[in-house]
Amino acid sequence: MTITITAFERSPDGGKGLARDTRVRWALEEAGQPYEVRLVSFRAMKEAAHLALHPFGQIPTFEEGELALFETGAIVLHIAERHPGLFPADANARARAVMWMFAALNTVEPPILEIVTVKFVEGDKPWKAERLSLVEDRVRARLTPLAARLGDAEWLDGGFSAGDLLMVSVLLRLRPSGLLNEFPSLAAYVARGEARPAYQRAFAAQLAINAAPAPPAPLLSAG
Numbered sequence: 001m002t003i004t005i006t007a008f009e010r011s012p013d014g015g016k017g018l019a020r021d022t023r024v025r026w027a028l029e030e031a032g033q034p035y036e037v038r039l040v041s042f043r044a045m046k047e048a049a050h051l052a053l054h055p056f057g058q059i060p061t062f063e064e065g066e067l068a069l070f071e072t073g074a075i076v077l078h079i080a081e082r083h084p085g086l087f088p089a090d091a092n093a094r095a096r097a098v099m100w101m102f103a104a105l106n107t108v109e110p111p112i113l114e115i116v117t118v119k120f121v122e123g124d125k126p127w128k129a130e131r132l133s134l135v136e137d138r139v140r141a142r143l144t145p146l147a148a149r150l151g152d153a154e155w156l157d158g159g160f161s162a163g164d165l166l167m168v169s170v171l172l173r174l175r176p177s178g179l180l181n182e183f184p185s186l187a188a189y190v191a192r193g194e195a196r197p198a199y200q201r202a203f204a205a206q207l208a209i210n211a212a213p214a215p216p217a218p219l220l221s222a223g
């Protein structure tokens with residue numbers, strides 16, 4: 001059955017791979033599953049056809065036969081459960097991989113997203129610098145124990161898993177802030193994730209769309 005995901009017609013990040021379709025592409029590449037992509041504009045994301053798939057009008061979505069999913073974590077979990085490559089065989093190790101998926105999305109990502117909010121939504125506020133400093137400290141408070149737990153290990157719990165896929169994806173969002181470089185072991189962990197051939201294929205696929213020249217603006221009628 002064909003797998004179809006949705007992605008931005010043109011990602012606001014210009015192809016840095018930070019839009020969440022990259023996480024789903026990466027999971028599908030790790031699992032060796034071919035997929036098709038339906039590109040959606042910001043306007044189309046809020047229209048009925050897309051809202052039927054995603055009640056919040058966002059990307060990514062995942063369709064396979066009768067099944068339609070939204071929420072990146074649920075999509076990656078589904079792919080990991082159905083195909084080899086993202087979950088260990090041992091049931092307890094699998095439960096820990098799921099734990100790291102939740103930790104990435106639920107505990108580490110929220111303060112990281114706050115940095116994006118301060119910079120791009122609240123950038124004109126007089127208190128921006130003060131709030132940014134507070135939020136950056138909240139991020140450090142997550143990265144310090146994460147780095148301690150990772151230690152010298154290659155991945156969070158034995159072999160690479162869907163937990164690492166989401167944790168690396170979440171940490172990648174920090175790169176523009178420079179905060180990741182304060183934690184060299186985490187920066188190296190992210191680099192290991194990015195070096196995986198499956199990540200490289202996922203990144204290249206989204207870049208091919210987002211780095212392509214923009215279509216010409218429609219000509220206005222002179223009449």
Ligand SMILES: N[C@@H](CCC(=O)N[C@@H](CS)C(=O)NCC(=O)O)C(=O)O
Nearest residue numbers: 019020057058059060070071072073
């Ligand atoms: N919790 C959702 C978040 C989805 C999300 O924020 N998607 C962004 C792109 S990465 C989006 O569609 N933004 C446009 C919008 O919210 O209008 C998930 O993990 O899938």
